[in-house]
Amino acid sequence: xKSSRVVIVGAGFGGLQAAQSLADSGADVLLIDRNNYxxxxxxxxxxxxxxxxxxxxxxxxxxxxxxxxxxxxxxxxRRQNRVPKVQFLMAEVQQIDFSAQIIETDDxxxxxxxxxxxxxxxxxFLGVPGASEYAFSMRTLEEAIAxxxxxxxxxxxxxxxSDSSRRQQLLTFTIVGGxxxxxxxxxxxxxMLRGYLRQDYPTLDLRQVRLILVQSGDRLLADxxxxxxxxxxxxxxxxxVEVYLQTRVNQVTLGSxxxxxxxxxxxxTVIWTAGLEANSPAISEEISLANxxxxxxxxxxxxxxxxxxxxxGDLAYLEKNGKPLxxxxxxxxxxxxxxxxxxxxxxxxxxxxxxNYFNNGRLAIIGCYSGVGKIGAFAFTGFLAWLMWLxxxxxxxxxxxxxxxVLFTWLHTYLWRDRAxxxxxxxxxxxxxxxxxxxKAKLNIFQKSR
Amino acid sequence: xKSSRVVIVGAGFGGLQAAQSLADSGADVLLIDRNNYxxxxxxxxxxxxxxxxxxxxxxxxxxxxxxxxxxxxxxxxRRQNRVPKVQFLMAEVQQIDFSAQIIETDDxxxxxxxxxxxxxxxxxFLGVPGASEYAFSMRTLEEAIAxxxxxxxxxxxxxxxSDSSRRQQLLTFTIVGGxxxxxxxxxxxxxMLRGYLRQDYPTLDLRQVRLILVQSGDRLLADxxxxxxxxxxxxxxxxxVEVYLQTRVNQVTLGSxxxxxxxxxxxxTVIWTAGLEANSPAISEEISLANxxxxxxxxxxxxxxxxxxxxxGDLAYLEKNGKPLxxxxxxxxxxxxxxxxxxxxxxxxxxxxxxNYFNNGRLAIIGCYSGVGKIGAFAFTGFLAWLMWLxxxxxxxxxxxxxxxVLFTWLHTYLWRDRAxxxxxxxxxxxxxxxxxxxKAKLNIFQKSR
Numbered sequence: 041x042k043s044s045r046v047v048i049v050g051a052g053f054g055g056l057q058a059a060q061s062l063a064d065s066g067a068d069v070l071l072i073d074r075n076n077y078x079x080x081x082x083x084x085x086x087x088x089x090x091x092x093x094x095x096x097x098x099x100x101x102x103x104x105x106x107x108x109x110x111x112x113x114x115x116x117x118r119r120q121n122r123v124p125k126v127q128f129l130m131a132e133v134q135q136i137d138f139s140a141q142i143i144e145t146d147d148x149x150x151x152x153x154x155x156x157x158x159x160x161x162x163x164x165f166l167g168v169p170g171a172s173e174y175a176f177s178m179r180t181l182e183e184a185i186a187x188x189x190x191x192x193x194x195x196x197x198x199x200x201x202s203d204s205s206r207r208q209q210l211l212t213f214t215i216v217g218g219x220x221x222x223x224x225x226x227x228x229x230x231x232m233l234r235g236y237l238r239q240d241y242p243t244l245d246l247r248q249v250r251l252i253l254v255q256s257g258d259r260l261l262a263d264x265x266x267x268x269x270x271x272x273x274x275x276x277x278x279x280x281v282e283v284y285l286q287t288r289v290n291q292v293t294l295g296s297x298x299x300x301x302x303x304x305x306x307x308x309t310v311i312w313t314a315g316l317e318a319n320s321p322a323i324s325e326e327i328s329l330a331n332x333x334x335x336x337x338x339x340x341x342x343x344x345x346x347x348x349x350x351x352x353g354d355l356a357y358l359e360k361n362g363k364p365l366x367x368x369x370x371x372x373x374x375x376x377x378x379x380x381x382x383x384x385x386x387x388x389x390x391x392x393x394x395x396n397y398f399n400n401g402r403l404a405i406i407g408c409y410s411g412v413g414k415i416g417a418f419a420f421t422g423f424l425a426w427l428m429w430l431x432x433x434x435x436x437x438x439x440x441x442x443x444x445x446v447l448f449t450w451l452h453t454y455l456w457r458d459r460a461x462x463x464x465x466x467x468x469x470x471x472x473x474x475x476x477x478x479x480k481a482k483l484n485i486f487q488k489s490r
Numbered sequence: 491x492k493s494s495r496v497v498i499v500g501a502g503f504g505g506l507q508a509a510q511s512l513a514d515s516g517a518d519v520l521l522i523d524r525n526n527y528x529x530x531x532x533x534x535x536x537x538x539x540x541x542x543x544x545x546x547x548x549x550x551x552x553x554x555x556x557x558x559x560x561x562x563x564x565x566x567x568r569r570q571n572r573v574p575k576v577q578f579l580m581a582e583v584q585q586i587d588f589s590a591q592i593i594e595t596d597d598x599x600x601x602x603x604x605x606x607x608x609x610x611x612x613x614x615f616l617g618v619p620g621a622s623e624y625a626f627s628m629r630t631l632e633e634a635i636a637x638x639x640x641x642x643x644x645x646x647x648x649x650x651x652s653d654s655s656r657r658q659q660l661l662t663f664t665i666v667g668g669x670x671x672x673x674x675x676x677x678x679x680x681x682m683l684r685g686y687l688r689q690d691y692p693t694l695d696l697r698q699v700r701l702i703l704v705q706s707g708d709r710l711l712a713d714x715x716x717x718x719x720x721x722x723x724x725x726x727x728x729x730x731v732e733v734y735l736q737t738r739v740n741q742v743t744l745g746s747x748x749x750x751x752x753x754x755x756x757x758x759t760v761i762w763t764a765g766l767e768a769n770s771p772a773i774s775e776e777i778s779l780a781n782x783x784x785x786x787x788x789x790x791x792x793x794x795x796x797x798x799x800x801x802x803g804d805l806a807y808l809e810k811n812g813k814p815l816x817x818x819x820x821x822x823x824x825x826x827x828x829x830x831x832x833x834x835x836x837x838x839x840x841x842x843x844x845x846n847y848f849n850n851g852r853l854a855i856i857g858c859y860s861g862v863g864k865i866g867a868f869a870f871t872g873f874l875a876w877l878m879w880l881x882x883x884x885x886x887x888x889x890x891x892x893x894x895x896v897l898f899t900w901l902h903t904y905l906w907r908d909r910a911x912x913x914x915x916x917x918x919x920x921x922x923x924x925x926x927x928x929x930k931a932k933l934n935i936f937q938k939s940r
Contacts, residue, residue: 076646076914093545100912102690124692130646130914147650182915196526196580200597240552242574441902445895452891462550464526464580465632 043068044387047143047152049133049321051078051101053369054353055158056438057376059105063125065384070150072143074132076101079181080437082369083446085221087184088311089228090192090462091453096446098181099438101128133159137324138346154348154383157321157335158376161354161367164315164332170292175216175312178225185465187311192462194308195237199244205306211249212307214297216289217314218255219262220404223272225311226253227407230279234408235453251281252305254297256288256314261404261412263366264419268404268412271421275406289314316367318355330357330364339394341379348386350379360397369436370400405429493518494837497593497602499583499771501528501551503819504803505608506888507826509555513575515834520600522593524582526551529631530887532819533896535671537634538761539678540642540912541903546896548631549888551578583609587774588796604798604833607771607785608826611804611817614765614782620742625666625762628675635915637761642912644758645687649694655756661699662757664747666739667764668705669712670854673722675761676703677857680729684858685903701731702755704747706738706764711854711862713816714869718854718862721871725856739764766817768805780807780814789844791829798836800829810847819886820850855879 044067048055051073059071080097087094105126131145136155143150163177176187191213198210213229215222229251238246253260253276259269260276260283276283284299291298296306318333328336328344334357336344341356343349353372358365365371374397382392401415403425411425430450437443494517498505501523509521530547537544555576581595586605593600613627626637641663648660663679665672679701688696703710703726709719710726710733726733734749741748746756768783778786778794784807786794791806793799803822808815815821825845832842851865853875861875880900887893 076642076912093543095543095545095913098913100690103686106689127693129650181913185915192526200579236553239556240550243577445898448895462526463545463548463631465635 044153045070045151046154046156046383047072047150048156048158049073049136049143050158050160050353050355051075052081052158052160052353052372054160054372054376054379055156056101056104057373058156058158058352058379059126059376061377061380062383065380065387067154067383067387069126070129071101071105071126072129072131072133072145072150073101074130075181076128076130077181078104078438081179082433083437084178084181084184085225085228087181088178088187088191088225089232090188091228091231092446092449094181094185096442096449097437099442104438133321135322135324138327138349139325141348154386155346155350156379156383157349157351157355158353158372159319159321159355161316161332162319163312164317165312166315168289168292171216171289171310171312174292174294175310177312178221179316188462189464190309192464195241195244196464198248199241204248208248208250209295209306210308211246212252212305213250213309213311214252214254214305214307215311215313216254216297217312218253218257218260218283218285219313221313222253222255222311223260223276224405224407225313226251226276226281227279227405230276230281231407231453233280250307252284252307253281254284254287254289254299256286258286260285264402264404264412264414268414268419268421272404272406272412275410279406279408316354320355340382340392341375341395342382342392350382352376352379358395365397366402368402371397374398403429403432494603495520495601496604496606496833497522497600498606498608499523499586499593500608500610500803500805501525502531502608502610502803502822504610504822504826504829505606506551506554507823508606508608508802508829509576509826511827511830512833515830515837517604517833517837519576520579520602521551521555521576522579522581522583522595522600523551524580525631526578526580527631528554528888531629532883533887534628534631534634535675535678537631538628538637538641538675539682540638541678541681542896542899544631544635546892546899547887549892554888583771585772585774588777588799589775591798604836605796605800606829606833607799607801607805608803608822609769609771609805611766611782612769613762614767615762616765618739618742621666621739621760621762624742624744625760627762628671629766638912639914640759642914645691645694646914648698649691654698658698658700659745659756660758661696662702662755663700663759663761664702664704664755664757665761665763666704666747667762668703668707668710668733668735669763671763672703672705672761673710673726674855674857675763676701676726676731677729677855680726680731681857681903683730700757702734702757703731704734704737704739704749706736708736710735714852714854714862714864718864718869718871722854722856722862725860729856729858766804770805790832790842791825791845792832792842800832802826802829808845815847816852818852821847824848853879853882 046062046067046069048058048071051071056078062069077098077100083097086092105128133143133145135144141152163179165171177183194210198207201207215226233246233249260272261269273283288300290300292310296304297310298304320333330336335351335355337351337356337358341350341352352375354367378395385392403413405411409426410422411429412421413425434443496512496517496519498508498521501521506528512519527548527550533547536542555578583593583595585594591602613629615621627633644660648657651657665676683696683699710722711719723733738750740750742760746754747760748754770783780786785801785805787801787806787808791800791802802825804817828845835842853863855861859876860872861879862871863875884893
């Protein structure tokens with residue numbers, strides 16, 4: 041009997057979990073991703089702020105696949121030409137044709153019997169003028185590295201700048217979006233300021249640094265209980281962050297952000313965490329889409345129109361108790377398991393079962409030893425939530441080596457208040473989106489007018 | 491009394507050492523570099539082959555300066571506006587004017603009383619057609635990352651390629667230059683092949699991998715005693731490397747290398763380690779240059795024409811016993827000390843003293859637990875040299891954190907035969923010199939013709 045072909049597109053949390061759960065299905069499983077690594081998105085902000093090396097949170101997909109590819113007989117791994125249980129293809133998917141059951145990539149055409157779409161989400165700028173040109177987003181490793189380059193360039197420029205208002209602009213960091221990512225990011229800035237920056241730039245007056253968090257809604261962390269949002273607001277204010285609630289961004293320009301309240305803030309850095317939309321591959325047929333381009337799925341995670349095609353994670357639209365899912369890693373992981381079980385059921389001629397999300401809680405980190413969390417009916421704040429956040433993220437990182445290195449780095453950061461990773465990779469060579477051209481400095485050290 | 495102004499250009503081994511030795515001179519010291527990090531060049535090849543994270547061998551200059559900036563009173567580090575002993579400026583030097591005693595950067599003009607030029611060297615392609623376009627060089631962190639992207643892309647392409655000759659081309663790696671860098675690089679490839687590649691690409695026939703080392707001279711490691719070169723040759727042959735001695739490269743093209751013996755080798759990767767030239771900043775006056783654009787210096791390291799300007803490291807031309815110096819880190823480090831002593835002597839109105847190089851030996855690593863070395867009259871090979879090489883490089887790495895992480899990574903590599911860092915950063919975003927456009931693959935997995 042010819043075995044069935046299952047193709048998974050996207051090696052995020054959902055796609056990788058689906059691959060793992062399908063490894064022993066007996067089907068030919070192929071995982072496709074445009075990168076050769078899995079990005080641990082929840083820690084991207086620590087790359088952007090120079091706390092973690094990019095390599096710690098980007099894990100080679102082949103190393104992960106290796107682990108569940110050869111379980112039966114470890115010795116066989118040494119043999120040449122042994123076909124692994126899950127194959128990997130690094131390619132960008134161009135188009136999917138449901139009726140022909142094929143996927144077109146840059147290089148080739150791949151047929152499938154079952155398809156799992158797990159391509160996640162990307163930043164949505166909500167149509168705000170200038171945002172897509174001048175604001176930084178932080179959804180891929182390259183974006184996080186570009187942001188790191190920019191942030192550290194701002195400090196290098198500021199220390200050379202003798203004009204106070206231009207220095208102020210370089211030292212103003214605006215974060216748009218008061219969800220977990222925005223809160224994490226602004227908290228990481230606070231930690232940076234309290235940590236090594238003072239030692240690195242002893243001649244720079246860090247009191248000039250402004251951290252601004254802009255949130256359209258009336259409270260932070262809208263997905264969590266209200267009291268956690270209030271705690272977060274108070275905590276961030278206490279840490280010196282300017283928080284604007286019920287404030288939208290009207291425009292982003294080169295060097296400033298325009299708020300709904302007509303305030304124009306000169307800022308060299310605008311970080312956009314305010315919106316996400318489905319990162320869907322092009323599909324040749326009409327399919328049912330929900331808000332933000334998400335694919336509507338049956339409770340079984342099958343597409344409404346295509347029962348051999350599944351969508352999971354941020355790409356899929358599914359409601360629970362009348363509310364859409366929150367778009368977090370644990371949902372994608374659980375959906376990865378369900379989708380594998382359902383495909384196995386279909387392979388055996390059975391009907392797929394509906395996905396049932398087990399809510400194991402939510403955590404968000406603020407930084408400076410505080411966080412917030414909710415597990416079941418229990419909502420808690422402060423050091424315990426901070427510690428749990430670190431523990432949970434450490435646990436979910438793929439690979440013991442990454443875990444050890446991240447743990448070591450965190451200890452180093454908190455014990456010595458230092459950060460090792462603050463390379464500015466030459467923007468000439470690493471031509472990543474150079475969104476804000478930094479103003480030329482007026483040097484205030486060693487300068488001699490001609 | 492107004493204190494004198496010493497400017498150091500370049501934060502490599504020599505420049506950093508000079509800054510450290512000048513920190514307590516009482517002069518205003520300014521260190522300029524185009525990057526905000528010091529690159530530990532001897533380990534770049536391990537970044538290119540995915541053994542070390544780029545961040546481990548690129549150390550923030552401000553962290554280094556911090557260490558010798560505030561020795562007298564540790565508490566003062568917390569005070570604002572305290573001027574550190576050595577200041578840092580991240581800038582690209584455009585031009586130096588000796589008569590006006592000024593340095594022009596992108597942004598500003600800096601005056602000096604004493605100047606130390608320590609801008610090192612860059613790859614020289616010796617006029618070989620196509621080399622500067624199609625061969626990879628490996629002198630900067632960005633170049634090493636670009637090479638890493640390329641090497642791992644070759645394997646990802648090769649596993650998809652069904653055409654045997656194109657697969658052969660993707661799996662042929664040609665290293666030009668039989669000095670320490672070329673030998674190290676080809677050895678690192680051997681370790682990769684024997685290590686994780688087999689597990690990552692189980693369906694790829696790694697016997698197709700060709701490693702080619704091309705050397706124009708009649709032996710490898712020409713700077714070391716002949717018997718070490720012979721040992722290295724035999725060892726590399728034993729490890730499966732094709733070594734071409736007395737062979738020049740006539741041309742590099744997209745996808746092949748043309749040798750002097752009229753052989754044309756199809757290869758997707760040519761790595762150029764065969765030549766270096768001085769990376770001199772533009773200077774407005776005529777000065778005496780030696781071969782390869784090096785600045786000729788007095789035995790005191792002062793420029794022939796400018797007694798308040800010093801040149802050290804790869805940029806300087808100096809002979810010892812009638813032979814030019816070898817261009818290694820320990821020479822630059824010792825010159826950094828001498829230059830500082832000489833400037834301090836000049837500040838006190840004394841004459842500078844000649845540089846006297848203390849040869850503390852040479853080491854080169856081959857890989858697979860072997861290396862070669864010479865200390866005094868004692869030449870040795872094998873495991874001892876390998877271990878010493880690792881130990882010495884670990885010792886010279888700046889910062890205990892990097893040392894610990896590199897040690898940990900090496901142990902991990904040698905004990906588990908694994909490498910963690912093999913990210914292919916999207917060349918679209920990380921637009922680093924994409925020298926070899928990889929041929930489109932003919933997919934051999936899961937393909938279905940239309």
